[in-house]
Amino acid sequence: MPIAFVRVEYVKRSAGKNACCIAAYNSRSTIEFEGTKWQKPRTYNFSNREPPVYHEVLLPEGADPKFKSPEALWNHAEQQENRRNSQPSLNVVIALPDDEVVSTEDRIYLTRTFVQEHFVKHGLAAQIDIHPPDKRLEGVHETRDHNWHAHVVVTTRRFKGKTLSSHKARDLMPVIRKGYVVSGPQWNKLWGQYQNAFFEEKGLSLRVDPEGVVPQKHLGPVRMRGRAFSLMEENSLRISLNALEAENPQKVLDKITQTQNIFTQEDISRFLYKHVDPEKVHSVQETFWKQPQIVQLLDPSTQKPLGKFTTQEIVQEEKQIIRVADRLITQPAPKLLNPPDPSNLTPEQKQAYQNILQGKKLSLLEGHAGTGKSYLLTALKQAYEAEGHTVRGFGPDSTTSQVLQEKGFSEAENIYRFLFSLQNGKRTIHKNEVWILDEAGKLGSRPLLELLKKAYKHNAQVILSGNSAQMSSVERGVGFHYFSQKYGAHHLENIQRQNEQTQREIAQKLAHGKMGSALDEISKLGNLIWTPTKENAIETLVKAWAQNNLSNPNEKTLILAHSNKEIRTSHATSKT
Structure with a gap:
């Protein structure tokens, strides 16, 4: 089941680390570290390890293309830092869905678009490396665990023009104390919402596993678990505590209303079936709905129950x-x-x-x-x-x-x-x-x-x-x-972003949900082309895209599609 797990930590020079080492390890490649005043030059070579299934460096618009090379990018990031305790990059680990209905292409798309939206869009560069689960032996057969994950190394400075700025992007950086993010984006919740939106778009019944009353720690790859027995024991204890806490109706109510002021019977059932022994779910449900602080919402006009609930605390x-x-x-x-x-x-x-x-x-x-x-x-x-x-x-x-x-x-x-x-x-x-x-x-x-x-x-x-x-x-x-x-x-009400009046009117209709009228206007302008089938549409679109690139090589042309499947089809067609 998909989980909402993102770990964010700084690469700290004071701890003997540097961005080149982390980048080489994540990409399973060789990087020549040019050295700094505090660290000697050396070669990092991790090419003997299993390579990632996907590797890419994403740059913000205007950055020098040479920084597509991890060696160039991270040496540049290190040279921009002039203190012994500098933090040249963020090291981000994202747990990816491992369900069979989620393809490798889906995992790549999820990671790329999430990183683009939350980092690259705001001027930061990011190196993405997606790793498959570790291999393990079961008898004489080799299998894989379920730990699909992405490593993302992010610059702590924005690009200003072609190179990194002389100032830190402090407005985007989390505040981390004793290993915990105490201020900044709520990455776990943002990643959970992002995955759910993706699953809904694809028509999948998958949803991110709801977090328990006592959050568990992510175990990580199999190779780490053998050296982290204490972590496994702690997690087992947390799972046991979670089951006990989830039997406490007040704890369940507090957890559910942490992120929503209204809840339904389905919300409670889904939570309990995940965290409580199935034999106890019915009795816990009965106790839960007897809590006096739960308020059932009524239709204002008919005074009939709506099937939705809140609490007296939220009402107050x-x-x-x-x-x-x-x-x-x-x-x-x-x-x-x-x-x-x-x-x-x-x-x-x-x-x-x-x-x-x-x-x-x-x-x-x-x-x-x-x-x-x-x-x-x-x-x-x-x-x-x-x-x-x-x-x-x-x-x-x-x-x-x-x-x-x-x-x-x-x-x-x-x-x-x-x-x-x-x-x-x-x-x-x-x-x-x-x-x-x-x-x-x-x-x-x-x-x-x-x-x-x-x-x-x-x-x-x-x-x-x-x-x-x-x-x-x-x-x-x-x-x-x-x-x-x-x-x-x-x-x-009036859209100002478009220059022409007709375009403004179309944008305004789209903003107010008048899709049919807006499409009619677009069609009148000759900017909406109809084809007999979806296959014809993709073929026509890719041909127009290719022709535009040939006639206007200095302009950017973007292909948009309704679903990820159509995006992949368009992408494959454009390569032929």
């Missing part, structure tokens, strides 16, 4: 969020004496700009991608700062914070880090501050409540920006969507 938490939000929404925003009239905003954006400036202490800005929310937020920041207000920009994760920094919010930071620092007296709050949270739909209920409470306490204005249709938070929470319905939001 959401009521508290609403109470604090109600207080903020009744207070006026700080008045500006002479707000500027930004010339780069559209009439729609200007209207939202004026409404927020003249509005309340809690404002919501909603719009699909490409409607210009970032331009509007930047204009608001400049207006408030011009009259002496401190403006803070936040993101629900470090990636969003980085995007805000690129848009002019130089001090933007992860909201979790801000709340933690504020709680511990490491942030000084000034009078009438303005707090802007981008991608607000991705923030869970608990940090949202904490943000609103702090804003009310310090008399700060809160501007929440996002899109109710975007990916929800990893933690439980639907605050932004509910606020938009309850208080109303300043909506941006």
Whole structure:
């Protein structure tokens, strides 16, 4: 069964390690390490080991192609570091699904796209090596274990132009203490969600194994298990503890509601059948549903049960969020004496700009991608700062914070880090501050409540920006969507990212789910080509792609397909 396991650790020079050694080992190749001030040059040769089933170096756009060579890339990364205790790279291990219905090509696709989305897209380079399970003997027969996994070595600096930057990509780097990630992306949950989306797209019944009440440690390859008997004993103990904890109805309820405010009977059954002795499942289920804190949800109009449940704690938490939000929404925003009239905003954006400036202490800005929310937020920041207000920009994760920094919010930071620092007296709050949270739909209920409470306490204005249709938070929470319905939001409807009016109208229809009308418009422009069969479509597409590459060799042409099978077919056809 697929699992949501990602291990992230730094390659530490202070521990005698270097990126060239790790890269050579992962790729089972030979790399000449040129040496540094603290480590002598040497040759790392692991070519005698079983090679990976897949190896690739992914570079961000604009990077010098010579860094496709691991030797060139990791020597360059080492030479950029000038301290004895530098950390030239991240070493990431990802557990891949080993089910028979998942092909090697599927594992490659999953790994490449996940690494592209979370690392390379943000300017980092990454070396991918996918390893098959270790071989082992059962009697006279050689078999393999079930430990498909990927090793990914990632630079800790972005590429700036053709080479690595002189500054660390600290906004993307996790904070690791005593071997545990204490701040940064929740890699296990992100990887679990990514796999589930892939399985659903392929029409597979597979789903990532739900994590138990007592999380187990990943055992790793067979060759390590023989030298790690203590780890196996610890894991056996954790499995036993998990079974015992999963028999505790309160523990099960806490675990389920950690990531979702609403659950169903199917959610509970799936969890119990994984973690509890089958003979005990029925009795544990009976005890679970007798818990007084469980609340059954009813249809507001008919008052009939919906088959969905929540808890009194979640209900009280959401009521508290609403109470604090109600207080903020009744207070006026700080008045500006002479707000500027930004010339780069559209009439729609200007209207939202004026409404927020003249509005309340809690404002919501909603719009699909490409409607210009970032331009509007930047204009608001400049207006408030011009009259002496401190403006803070936040993101629900470090990636969003980085995007805000690129848009002019130089001090933007992860909201979790801000709340933690504020709680511990490491942030000084000034009078009438303005707090802007981008991608607000991705923030869970608990940090949202904490943000609103702090804003009310310090008399700060809160501007929440996002899109109710975007990916929800990893933690439980639907605050932004509910606020938009309850208080109303300043909506941006017009797509600005496309230059031509017709293209904008098509993008707007697609954003609002009017697929048929949008396809009709695309067809009228001659940009939608129909063929009798799917095979004809793929053949026509690949021919057009090849012809475009020949006539426009300096331009990039991208082939998109609906399913992974079609992607592989198109790829194979393009090679013939």
